[in-house]
Amino acid sequence: MKQVTATGHTVDAAVESALAQLSTTRDRVQIEVIEQGKKGFLGIFGNKEAQVIVTLPPDPVEETERYIRNVSREMGVEVTIDVKRSGKNVTYLLSGDKIALLIGKRGQTLNSLQYLAQLAANSCSRQYLTIILDAEDYRTRRNETLTALAKRMAEKAMRSGREVALEPMPSYERKVIHSALMEFKNIKTYSNGAEPYRHIVIAPSKLKK
Template sequence: MNEKMNEETGTAVQFLENLLQTARLDVRVQNEQPGDEGLLLELHGPDNGLVLSNSARVLYALEHLVNQVVHHHSGGYSKVTLDCNGYRSTRMLELQLMARKAAEKVRTTGVSFSLQPMPAAERRVIHLTLAEEAGIRTESAGMGLNRHVVIFPGQ
């Protein structure tokens, strides 16, 4: 890791550990490793369930806060991704399967299909999964917490 990445990692881990302690969540940062687009921090502990409850909203909120702090303090633009108990890889497989099933339904019926609202990172997985699929196209629609992917027949 270079010096800039070390600084960003230190900032991210220190902020996250302080935040988890303040929130009285018994979760620790156990692994720090370079990820696909920046830094991946793995969280583990007895309160994993709380972090992952309600479609992992706490995990996504923590990730957002950590990224804001890292970008503010270090001026860095590396993305910090948080994972908890292997949630990200499991969720990615679920999203890919969901996307393919929905695409098949759209191809079969010729009617567009809207997925449930989801965070930007999850919408991106849907778009990338279906980017090369014949006979369909995808768009994000809605605003804020209601932003979702719509799968359309065509092109």
């Protein structure tokens, strides 16, 4: 958080001075007026300048990028980060040498880092943000793998007439499974268990006894 105390002939002039010092815009700051300012006798004697305190809260997107970079560096990985924002959804695209260390087995490390980044972002955000981390297009490849797995397990459930339980997955991946099987009219899916062991169950509409 950055804070500047500024003065001017008017409140607006004082605010503009503070904004220039902070290199930001009025919509991003909090303004506290300390002194309205006033003109003295004949506009000469007893003039009093306006005084304001302008506070620039931390930008959650920038703070989260800094957090990801620091954690990656602690893991021995220097990353390049490309940030894409769409409304309340923010995606951080990571690339660089040793990027496999940030992905981990079946994306477990990447999912954990994404969870921590989500907490970091919303600890300083005025509105809830959904954070997604991707590394070298891993999410796309993983989604394709999950979609193929979902369809194979759905066919298995229909053949056997019995429920099929998948391995525990984070909520992001469970949504991929649910979406992939929406077109299967004879299949229903639901989540079972508590985090971090919550998993998808694929069940035929009519179970065999």
